Amino acid sequence: MILLTPSSGLFQCTNKLFLSDQATGLQIKEFARRNAANALSVANMVMGIASILSSLDGHHHAACWLILIGYLLDLADGAVARRLGTCSALGAKLDDFADFTTFGIATSLLLRTPDLLDHILCMCYILSVFVRLCFFSSGIPFMYRGLPCIYSAGVLASVSLLSGNNTAMLRVLAVAMILFMISQSFYPHDRVLESQAWKKVVYAGGVVMLFCSFFLPPCVYYLLWSISYILFPTSLWSSKV
Template identity: 85%
Template sequence: MYRKVGLRPINIRLGLFQCTNKLFLSDDITGLQIKEFARKNAANALSVANMVMGIASILSSLNGHYHAASWLILIGYLLDLADGAVARRLGACSALGAKLDDFADFTTFGIATSLLLRTSDLLDNILCVCYVLSVFVRLCFFSSGIPFMYRGLPCIYSSAILASASLLSGGNLTLLRVIAVAMIPFMISQNFYPHDKVLESQAWKKAVFVGGN
């Protein structure tokens, strides 16, 4: 009888130890799950941030704040460069990430960038529509995965050039119209911009952004 009573404190301690051990193991598992979730979605978060910059740029343009709109596009440009690098670095490429990236690119480098050209003039509005459609076509060809169809200037570079030109020229519409008209065939035709490594080099990416400073 006394022996059985004497074992109770030991059993209670063992039970508490097991519960504590399970709690620590559960915390470790939760921590690992959080880290894995962060690893898989780090690039997606950057894509969403890029889209937010695009939406903010659209709102800025609609309110006539073209200087702020241009800077927001360039911030989106940096975020777009970062999300691809992060995805490759962490090995977190996914179908969802690719779709988010396309949506973000269309928002920031299509709609938001085209609004830098918008005025009350009909021809300017037509140019905006043509620019957005060219970005749409470029993204469709890129996403299709068909090698012989994908070529042309990536819309991110065209957008960065336009945003930088807007900042450097103080929003000179004549210059922006000329650049936009030149960029449209470059984006949709491989004859104007065959797939080469010059504009895809890290030095060129940095140079385009520095143009806005």
């Protein structure tokens, strides 16, 4: 015959609570692991929405830098998903929505003026990003068809900051970026955080530059980074280099 004393009952209750807390902790960790990349995509989308609101309020400098923050987040989310083995259809959709928001709508508003032609240019830019995101697959591993919209956004945001939002220059660059995005040229999947060490250094440099957002060198840094991918995609940025 086994007698249950108050102390033994208390021990059992404490043990159950401990196991329950431990299981809850593991569930939280697993949830965080599975959604870490999705959180980065959502953060990218938030940057895009904030950039849109900043543009509409006339805060041009902030709008450009929010796009460049999204630039870094977009390069990180895929790497995190592959690193943690959490790639999913939901994650891919979130990434596309975030890219369309930040590198499509938010970037197009950098071109916005009261002029009707600029409104048309904004719409053409958004449509080109939409087409690029819908039909980017090339059928070739680690390759895109058409320039990834993140780099066109990087060029426009950087030049806009450097030129003080020179509309004539932005119009010319926007047309060029549209042609690059809808072209049938092949561009490599750069995988900056999953490739050579120097690419990781470039990414780290981009993060450091965020703390110097009131100076011109960071803008030049992001501009050169984006142009280097556009002009030398295979020789520099291919993941197989």
